[in-house]
Amino acid sequence: MMTYWKSIEEFEGGPEIRARAETEFEDTPLRITAGPDRRGFLKAAGFAFAGATLSGCRQAPVEKAIPLLRQVEGMSPGRPYYYASTCSGCPAGCGLLTKTRDGRPIKLEGNAEHPLSRGGLCAVGQASILSLYDGLRLKQPLRHGKEARWDEVDAEIAAQFDRIRKEKRAVRILTATIASPTLNAVVRGFVQSFPNAQHIVCDPQSASPILESHQLTHGARILPRYRFDKAEVIVSFDADFLGTWISPVEFTQSYSAGRQPDAKPPRMSHHTQLESRMSVTGSKADRRYRLSPGEVPQVIEQLALRVARRTGAAADWAKDAPVALATKELDELAERLVSARGRSLVVCGLADTGAQVLCNYLNHLLGNYGTTLDVEAPSRQRQGDDRAVARLLEEIAGGKVAALVVPGVNPLADLPGGDVLRRVPLLVSLSPRLDETASVATYVCPDSDPLESWGDTEAVSGIASLMQPAVQTLAQTRPAVETLARWAGGQSAAYDLVRTTWKREIHPRSTGKEDFEAFWRKSLHDGVAAVRPQNTAVKPFDVKAVRPLTPTPAQDLTLVLYSKPSIPDGRHAYNPWLQELPDPVSKCTWDNYACLAPSTAERLKVKEGDVVRLEAGGHSLELPALLQPGQHEKVIAVALGYGRKESARFAGVGPGWLFRRPSLGEKGLVGGNASSFLRFEDGALRYWRSDLRLTDTGKLHPLALTQNHHTLSVPKHLDPGGGSRPIVQETRLVELSNVRRETAADKSEEDLWPRDHPFTGHRWALAVDLSACTGCSACVVACQVENNIPVVGKDEVIRNREMHWLRLDRYYSGDPTAPQVAHQPMMCQQCEHASCETVCPVLATVHSEEGLNQQIYNRCVGTRYCANNCAFKARRFNWFEYAREDRLANLVLNPDVTVRSRGVMEKCTFCVQRIQDAKIEAKRERRALRDGEIQTACQQSCPAQAIVFGDWNDPNSRLSKWMNSLRRYRVLEEINVRPSVGYLKVVRQGETNEGGSRHG
């Protein structure tokens, strides 16, 4: 089904194609000038109404059909084309396929052939397509906040740079991690064009201490590539590697590869998480301990001591001391690690170089370097240098910096004391949007969207990938590489720059023998090229670097600043899909908040939604409180990346009506910016601090949670049996081999009715592996993009009307202070005996011959009876006209899916548009459908590969194999609606069989 497309170069080619591209959207075949096509749905609905009375006047408005002027060889209007590219949502550099229809990108999908992401793509990556169609993206350069022309701006900046060169004053360029060889080369060239210039790298989610610790222990400032797939024992200290840490998609993919309970023999890594708050990673851990950040270094130290003793290394560098983790637990942990030497992995997410050195030491003692940590081909996904950033801020404060260029970062909002940037005489921002830094910048030279520009990345040494544009620039923006190259004196287009770099730097490292042209074409086609890693000067482990740590005194309350998987940093604050994406654990949308453990809240007499004032180091911030089970009692956690200027745009999001409440907080922004609580300490950006004071302001701020109830067991006083509900079922690894083989196929399904509806052809079904699912929510956004699901705004979410067809139900179980967590993707179960279908009076939801529960929007009158009668509440109703007239943003709509109007019901359809397309395409090619040819959007994006779609009637399909798994069950099987979605039970590591197969 996928056609990789190579002729994008033609966009750069002949004049007539350029001419065509000028009117990119005017040229779209069969475009309708009378109004946006999908939007016509509402009109049709209105028309039907008017039509009932006015059948006399029946002449519809005239529509124009404008064909292409010149035929583009091999390109058919109405067919999707996929261009291989690289995601730019974060520096992780996952592989992409940009799906375009009729000249416009409409969806980003993971590139299954990319060695890092292997087809997965996270929520942020999925949602980043909206950036292209953002109407508030800057359309041209700004001078002192006023619109200007490129030639003027270029001339003025060049003149000022010339003066600075002459005067030998200081120029600094502050970027985020640059994994792109081309951009790196261009920045290098830019820096070299000045007598006194420096390139400083700053990451909002910094990993600087890891790099620095490797400088100390390995003599090279590198970030190892972590191989979770090779690890049998994983110990993570405060590293949310499945959610936000360094490269979550890659890590989720490899973590999942290391946990295959159905493999023969079962493979299941043992994962211990020690963390302060409940992260996505913590929710998947086999063992989870709560440690506040201040306690982590000592625990690592004691663990290192124990491991050192067990491995026969020197253990005299520190003394035994009681720490936050019990001796028994520490011993057990050490034992488990040692028993898996060379097959274990210790990671630490704490911004503390001392702790990181000890973490390196642990991995060294365990022989993990070279197996689960790759330093020969290290990661380039984080290169931030906090020490340099701190120095830069001092320089600026001292008035020593004449010019500062900031491409791709927003230091004003991301850094503590970023306000000093206002003092830079020449501040040039390359931000595509008017963020905090751009709005005080002397010049803003907007970068083009990644989907409009050429680029490349080498996220991990040896894995180089290309980014290719899928569309001409929509406004007068210019790729940052071009802009910087121009200021350094060059005149090249981005395409030429990338090609040159690849010819010079990448192709020579190629393992094949093909010439550059062939290599280039192949890399462009595949999107990625595996080459020899760059040489890294790694020295053997230096034991001298290992030093004992000075214990920090225990504090009452510690403030922890973290990143949410949905909004990892403020760059994405403009994105309504991400703002409305529920946090995988707290299930909160449209806000950041102060997370408190329930016991802490009780102690401080704070309830959920109470606005609390956080004060530390002379800064204060008011945020609503959220009770988070599983959080450390002495930790208050606040997400970064909120309170951004770009979120002011959401003042009008959601339906406007009489009693609507705003999506924004008091300050007219989504959430509050907590970055002022960050501080530089020991050359690292500290994400926690212990001088926190918390007071209740007495104000209320309702939080938009998509899930109000937390557990599977119902409130005690309402359930005399005390049983919990078998919605999420669990099994233990030891049980898997003991269970008597009994599969669904063995159970004959009794039926009182005659078998009037056999599924003779295909029978579509879906299976979800709950054990693999991490709750990362990539599928939710993938579904949203694929199926034109509207954003409804905070008020509607509070009113429990979010529209996501696929939601992730999160359940806690066990001890409320340290609960176990299960994530359950829940979508329409396509029941064979669908209770919704029977009750629809107008046949708007009926069953197909292939087992699908069809929903026909144009037939629906909106009685909501089907939704009431759905045991899974998987149906979504259009309470208002959610679709908006935003001609630019609506270009992202999938033309294969109807935009639903007000008053109709909608739901998951198993991406029926993909099924139909694949079936027709197979017929066209006169062949049978292949298993795996149809992938639903959720399945496609899932980094953990926890979702499989396929034909249940085909005994050899992957789906059928999953459906025959010992772990397979169906939710609410007892009410005999016969869902077509099978779930594979959560597999828990466990020595004992506590709680049985149900949640306790």
Add this chain to the structure above:
Amino acid sequence: MSRRLLIGMFSDEHDILDVTKAARERGYRIVDVYAPYAVHGMDKAMGLPPSRLPWVCFLLGLSGAALKVWFEYWTTATDWPINVGGKPWDSLPAFVPITFEVMVLFAGISTVLAFFAVSGLVPGRSKQLIHPRSTNDRFALVLEQTDAAFDKAAARRLLEGHNAVEVLERVEEAR
């Protein structure tokens, strides 16, 4: 042809019952009785045969039900069979409620229409009143003076003997 009528007006239902019974026993041709309400037992007194309207009700109700069952089955299983919730094609139990409703609707409406038709009740139609108070508090017995043998005096005596309030004579023109 015109008819000569002798009309006795009464003010009590017992009188009109008695006089009607007596008139019929004596062989008078009773054209009609007019009453402000349905006097119990008057049909027997007048010797009216039982109404056939129940048949209309029964037959039309039955045909309505039959039609509906057929229609439901035809639309669901024959004309465009659609799989609804895995239910069998002939979901007969599910067809019962509407069948019943349609039966009642057919039976009820058709009975009333039949009643209007046989009684000549048409909107806007104005029939001659036998007496201005006959829809208020007067009962009227209308006898036809059949032929010359009709003993008007005897008839008048009969009416007055039963407390007739008034006795009128009227000639009804041919229609």
Add this chain to the structure above:
Amino acid sequence: MNPRITFVVLATGLLFSSWGLVTRVGAFRLPGNQQGYSPVQPIAYSHRLHAGELQIDCQYCHFNASSSRHAGIPPASICMNCHRLVTTSFGVFRAEDELAIQENRKPRTLISAEIRKIYDALGLDDERKPAATKQPAPIAWTRVHRLPAFVYFDHRAHVNAGVVCQTCHGPVETMERMRQFSDLTMGWCVNCHREVNRSGVEGKRVYASVDCSTCHF
């Protein structure tokens, strides 16, 4: 008025109007049904001439029909495959030839007004060379066949199943100006799908689903 006369008049009226309703029910149209719609197009293109007389295959111009959901309106560059040479009608061409022989000169290139519109769209001069003064602009045809936004029709499925274009579009080869031949109602679609499941297409057994999600999603 005599009620009997009123009754007769009313009954006759009712009879006539119901007769009219019964006989004209075929002519009754729902809103949105544009059967017979035949708008004036920016170029007086004749399907009768091209598809009928010259017997050009439908898919020569509408080349997308077998590979995409849209059959597509041909780009102007497709027209140029022939009209680079054919600049006017055959009659005018020959008359000019004869006149040239009579006058003993080289025949002039005569360009018909309608064909010139193609050149204008492509920004070409009379020599069919790019003209610096002309800005290329695509031709804005008026759309004839329209389906509501919630209906997904796919040409691929039908063309590859062997359904000939005329089945839905009617005798296009006789139409001087394009006209909507079928009513394009849902019933029309569904009945054809039912019909071909019984009788096949061109003698070949086919399966056309009447599931809702065949067209609505």
Add this chain to the structure above:
Amino acid sequence: MASVVGANTAVTDPTPLLRPPLITGKKRLSQVTEDICSAMERRPGLLWWLAFLAALSALVLGVAAVSYQIATGIGTWGLNTTVGWAFDITNFVFWIGIGHAGTLISAILFLFRQRWRTSVNRSAEAMTLFAVMCAGLFPVIHMGRPWLAYWIFPYPNFRGPLWINFRSPLAWDAFAISTYFLISLTFWYVGLIPDLATIRDRAQPGLRKRIFGWFSLGWNGSYRTWQRYEVVYLLLAGLATPLVVSVHTIVSWDFATSVIPGWHATIFPPYFVAGAIFSGMAMVLTLMIIARKVMHLEDYITGRHIDVMCKLVIVTSGIVALAYGTEFFTAQYSGNQYEQFVFLNRAMGPFAWAYWTMVSCNVLVPLLLWFRRVRANIPAVFVISILVNVGMWFERFVIIVTSLHRDYLPANWANYSPTAIEIATLVGSFGLFFTCFLIFCRILPVIAMAEVKGVLARHGALAAETKEVA
């Protein structure tokens, strides 16, 4: 044996009646006509105007709310993904229930030859009609696209043709309600014809006479017509009786055929029918107590009527209470954790206040009616009747909302609170009901004169004396 309560005339009965007279006051036939017609012919009093104004403003408020909702979307109601129905269907079931008492009084009591019904059946039937109008409104406006409501009827179309789903209880509802409305209207109209003729014959020539003339279909009191009339009336009563049971049974199937715990119950049909009669009787009481006061009809709607209706309220309250208990018992006995939870959640969850309002109003308060003194105390009966209506509204609310808001998957659990638009719509439905009823009181005879006259002759206070020549 019921006693005479609240009668304003001492009765000297010459004939040994087994029961006290149904009509008090020494009425002659003409006086009946006079009493009832003059109430319509007089200019309306201040009380009527005040009531009308109040009802009309409520109606206007409701019209505004519904217009806004249709223009803007169902989102203007407090519903959500989990609780898809609340006020809308609650109001629907409530009004349908109210309507049923009218049919009970006119049809079922007719079949049982309960002559006391004659004084109240006309207004009870009118109440049925207006209540069914209010009820029928809600399934239409609760739709997301009410302008397409006609799609739920099978009519020939150009879609294939695409018919409807005859398996859907909502389709059954559509047929049931329209049949119920049409049959009730027919029944009411047939009953009205003789009275319309009476008014026509009283009226001075003019528009009023012509209108009544048109609608009275040329009725002249011919006994041949009377005979058929009696047959038709009996047939309609015979049809309406099972109809009324079927309608509320079908309404209960909206819930009973579903899979939602708290809805999925076989007890629903009898439970709903009893509840409907219960609430309807209370509403009849409310209306009668007002009407007899305002229209000065104490002689026709006597204490005995009120007493009899109170007894019906006690009986139906008992049935409803039994149903509450049975539901609870079966749920706990079932061993089904979802069922058990739903009922405990009703009694102790977030909507416990609604549940206990329902129990107090429907089970505890009607217990007072066991006391004869309470039944004789008109203001007390009035208050109780209103409380019963409140309770019955909450019964539907409890069934619908508490079952939905916490069903199978705890992740779906949600709360519900109505918006002002929903409350205004509820108020508006009362506005519509009372506006219609008040207009009815003014333009049509609130008491079936022909029927009362028939009863008067045998069961009136003057049964013997009427033999006097007027």
